Amino acid sequence: MNVLHVCANPKPTEESVSKQLASAFFGKLIELKPEVELVNVDLYDEKPPFYSYELYKRVWNPVFDESYEPSKVEEMAMNYAAKQAEAFNEADVLVLTMPMWNFSVPAIMKAWMDQILSPGLTFSISKEDGVKGLHKIKSVVLLVASGGVYKEDDDRDALTRQVRHSFDFIGIDDIEIVWAEGQSPLFFTNQEENKAMAIEAAAEIAEDIAEIDLTPAEVAAD
Numbered sequence: 001m002n003v004l005h006v007c008a009n010p011k012p013t014e015e016s017v018s019k020q021l022a023s024a025f026f027g028k029l030i031e032l033k034p035e036v037e038l039v040n041v042d043l044y045d046e047k048p049p050f051y052s053y054e055l056y057k058r059v060w061n062p063v064f065d066e067s068y069e070p071s072k073v074e075e076m077a078m079n080y081a082a083k084q085a086e087a088f089n090e091a092d093v094l095v096l097t098m099p100m101w102n103f104s105v106p107a108i109m110k111a112w113m114d115q116i117l118s119p120g121l122t123f124s125i126s127k128e129d130g131v132k133g134l135h136k137i138k139s140v141v142l143l144v145a146s147g148g149v150y151k152e153d154d155d156r157d158a159l160t161r162q163v164r165h166s167f168d169f170i171g172i173d174d175i176e177i178v179w180a181e182g183q184s185p186l187f188f189t190n191q192e193e194n195k196a197m198a199i200e201a202a203a204e205i206a207e208d209i210a211e212i213d214l215t216p217a218e219v220a221a222d
């Protein structure tokens, strides 16, 4: 099983609740499946560039114009996205670790998503065939911490919606969310309890992920 872990949190693990969820998740997953091939991308070490006009042309022009030939600059503008997309397309499971910042994903995570969610890299798109994934990811695990508490379908939560819909768009509809809510000591007194519950949930989700059947659909149908 290949797992790609993308982390958007500049804090050390001992100060970061979301990173502690990741420790619990991977501790359990590796205990159950020591053969897991794990690729870690720390976005604060491998910073994604912001989306550029050159990248836009390099990835979207081929969708509309078969005769398009990229310039050298346009080709180079795709370097980060192409390298990240390669790791993405080799993964069976994607794990995203992040805090909630301003009700959404940290900007560095959004920048990474803008890079890799590009046609020709992780999905194909056409009028005839619609959108088709070029990856084999079966499940996304989202490990998140927030200061506040958000009920289901809370309008303020732009984070889980954004992650869910972005990956659903390219054919990944299984998303497991572990959310350590109420982490602000200014507004809550039970943050330790919430954290402990989320850490437990992270280990439980790892048990489910360890059980995923990776047989390709066409082989399973034989």
Ligand SMILES: Cc1cc2nc3c(=O)[nH]c(=O)nc-3n(C[C@H](O)[C@H](O)[C@H](O)COP(=O)(O)O)c2cc1C
Pocket (backbone or CB within 6 Å): 009, 011, 015, 016, 017, 018, 019, 098, 099, 100, 101, 102, 103, 104, 145, 146, 147, 148, 149, 183, 184
């Ligand atoms: C820049 C910034 C913005 C934040 N915005 C929100 C927010 O919109 N909603 C919320 O519930 N918590 C917000 N928080 C609180 C964090 O989500 C919370 O501290 C969480 O535990 C951070 O995760 P971490 O411990 O893994 O870093 C914000 C914190 C920072 C630093």
